[in-house]
Amino acid sequence: MNLLLLVVALGLTGASPLQDYKVCQPHARPWQVYLHGGGVSCSGALVDKLWIVTSFVCAPTSYSTIASLGEHDVTVNEGTEQHIYVADVIHHSPYYRSPLHSLVMLRLAEPARFTQHIQPIPLPSRCPQPGETCHVSGWGSTIPNQYEPSKLLKCISVPVVDDQTCMNTFPEFLFWSQGMVCAGQANTDNCMRGGGSVMVCDGQLQGVQWFSHGCSNPADPSVYTKLCLYSDWINDVMDRHTTTLPTQTTPVQTTP
Structure with missing residues (x-):
């Protein structure tokens, strides 16, 4: 009983760190991508077997950053992952001159293999509404x-x-x-x-x-x-660049 009271007291005084329980159901978001390596640690969204959408601050370095698909716990091998190098980085501009757009398209060095745990997310057909x-x-x-x-x-x-x-x-x-x-x-x-x-x-x-x-x-x-507002630009990037295959051969990675 005294031990229980001590634990409660430590939590109330801030001596125990706050707990963060908002964990997703594992693999319930098969479009989620973990970008890591080359100075990057970010998320992105898989929208096609070769393409990922992410924000400007997450822009990686070609053939230095790995896109890990099918991830939940990024510290262990869950058997659901595919690890593929980012081959091409295409910025929506301008950003530095006038920070009005924060959008980057990433092309994978190898096509993703769609599985139960790896699926693309549809692009928007409408805009989100206040209150939604x-x-x-x-x-x-x-x-x-x-x-x-x-x-x-x-x-x-x-x-x-x-x-x-x-x-x-x-x-x-x-x-x-x-x-x-x-x-x-x-x-x-x-x-x-x-x-x-x-x-x-x-x-x-x-x-x-x-x-x-x-x-x-x-x-x-x-x-x-x-x-x-960017669906046309995203589709245009995929149409213009997908037919140009990477010149560097990079196999799908088996480890992060």
Whole structure:
């Protein structure tokens, strides 16, 4: 009894670290991609056997970054994974001159083999609406102001908020863009600290994370690239580049 009281007291005083229980059902998001190596540790979304969508901050280095498909626990071999080098990185521009777009397309060195655990996510056929509940997943902390990455894929549900509400929370040094969509608010699960975390609404890919504002202040919505505005660009990139096969032969990797 005394030991139990001690454990409770330590938790109340902050001596015990907060627990983060928002773990996805394993392999319930077969489009989720773990990007690692070459200075990158991010998420992305598989949209085709050769193509991944992610955010600008996650742009990797060709043939240095590996895309791990079919992942849940990134520290162990679960037997469901395919590890494939990123062969080509295509930025939507401009970003540096005017940070209005945060979107990168990644072409794999080898086509992914679709399985029960590896499937593409459909591109959006419409835009998300304020009040709609969407689902965000990534390998980041879901505890505000904690930065430890997660070995397990995390999932949260967030409401989409209107543009004006989002703009009202922007710090002065950030620019609002029509290419942004915001989700999350006070009293909801509003923190996913993981670059390129994937937002899915009604079974369609609607966002990759741009700014994780909700991890600094749970009352502020986080910002995602509004992918419904980029479907034409994404399809055009895939049409123009898929026929050009990588010149460097890189086999599917068996270990991360």
